[in-house]
Amino acid sequence: AQNEQYRKRFSNFLDPKKIFISGNLKLSNSFEILSKSSLDKWRSKLNIKDQKVITIASTHSLEEELLINELKDLKNTKILIAPRHPERFLSVYKQLKNITSISLLSEISKNQNSKVILIDEMGILNILYQISSLAIVAGSFINRVGGHNILEPVFVKTPVFFGPTMHSQLELKKIVLDSNTGKQCHLKNLKTELSKYLDNKDKLNKLIKNCSNLKDSYQNILENTTNKITNLLSI
Template sequence: MLVYRLVREEGFFQRIKQSIGWLPEDLKHKISDRNAIWIHAASVGEIVAASPIVREMRQEHPDEIIIVSVVTATGFRMAHQIIDGADGILYFPLDLPYFTNRILSIINPKVIVLVETEIWPNFLRIAESKEIPVMMMNGRISNRSASRYRLITFFTRHVLSSIRIFCMQSRIDAQYIISIGADPNKVIVTGNTKYDQTYGKVTEEEKCRLLKELGFAAGTYPIMIAGSTHKGENVPVYKAFAKVKGKFPQARLIIAPRYTYQADLIINEGTTLGITMVKRSDMAAGKTVTEPYDGVILDTIGELGRVYSIGDLIFVGGSLARIGGHNILEPAAHGKPIVVGPNMFNFVEIFELLSSRGACVMVRNEDEFIQTCLDILLDPERAAHMRASCLEIVHENQGATKRNLDELKRLLDTLQLWR
């Protein structure tokens, strides 16, 4: 399997080298022993949260050296696409003492910022031994993860003791982190930096360009988007779209699978239901599409947050399947009616906020999902209310990035490390 990935997976060899502490010479020269601020954002979700943090940090402190580390190849690509202002983007080291010690000695950061909940025991232990302060920003922990960690609280309490401050997204996240061993005196609620992401700012010109690139005529209505879908969710999406298309013959569909390698499988699922889909990657590569199609599989990285801007109804995946849901703030930032399934346990507080104002609807099963999609599109007043509520909620909750950076500044001022 390792040999297969080395041969077939783009960037896998680079990932392995960096994770054992061998950095490219140009990157090493840029960040070695420069007392960088090290921000760790494991994968796509954390990178979205880290993006406004890096952006505002760079604006306020242009002389600081800022690096961002990731774990996955998808995250590495995403970081290069949406994070502006980092002096370097690298893969996080394997959490083994030798490799962790090697990379920390090379970089010698002034502070380490963990985005969301990235708990790496050896990394934290060695950082503490080197007297490198660590803080958590935009902290989040799901009920499922908290339940697992509570089984080893004796261990997590010791690991978490090395973190100076926990800036958590919500009251629920704060309760969870305390329940697994964090010192309550170190835990504060600062909000979710994803509210400060700029994916809500898409110009009309860019929307027209997206429509053209996807082969949708200007004024196409409605466009139904299913984002971050998992196995078992695409068939209900197709069935709902078929009902919508029965009422709106010009309707179009976009499916953005959580795992892009499933694109061909999803196309085949659509074909069995009489729905023709094409891949965004093929269109971007210039492949000619000669036959009419109903929609596009968004099998590219980093586009979904902006593609949501052209949708008229959004389903966020991982919620009909028992995954726990995905980021509903992305479509909310664009002011879009949102539908989710019954499994949103990874985003409880955000869902409850949007749901309480009628901006997001939860359905219990496939039949209810199909009917709800149709009902929203057939009721312009309801759709308009959902759009307005989304925008109001996002606007009301912005500012988390500044609150997180204020805590970082306090920490560095205390240690007299801020430039």
């Protein structure tokens, strides 16, 4: 079983002595850690110099405008925003142009000094998290979605922030909050909470250390589960 809750459920029709808690296999996912030189190339491509970087991932309609309006005045900060659905890239770009300076990643050479870069490319969130000081995982600032996978940035040692609506990701929310690898907060408090860590290196480093510890604690889930299954099959 992946946790104590599932173990209790299975105990209703299985011998409890034969049930072991392996952990959630989703938590054993490994993510490629890029070399410093690779990350430096990305920083150069995005014209990131001494700024702090925040990646906002998996945004839905309404969230982009809400989040950028809230965070556009953060000092010395570059914001990377990745809408959840690629068919919305251009419409979000046009919308955010009315709020702050923004570039498309695909056209970054035209305006490297923009406050916001809209990520109009799929499959690179893992990279963006690694060049970020903090991540925000959206789908959690509107009621209809209920959150996304907030462990993805944590497992590359980037602390995560997310909104109040996480009914689709209750287990992951508990893991992050219990391990102090991220923060849940309302939109109106988001800028203040982010600033507490962006402006305090010691506080930020504590969160990063917690991310590293959490990742290490889940590394053996797949191996332990495989060993248990192998032992059962050999009986």
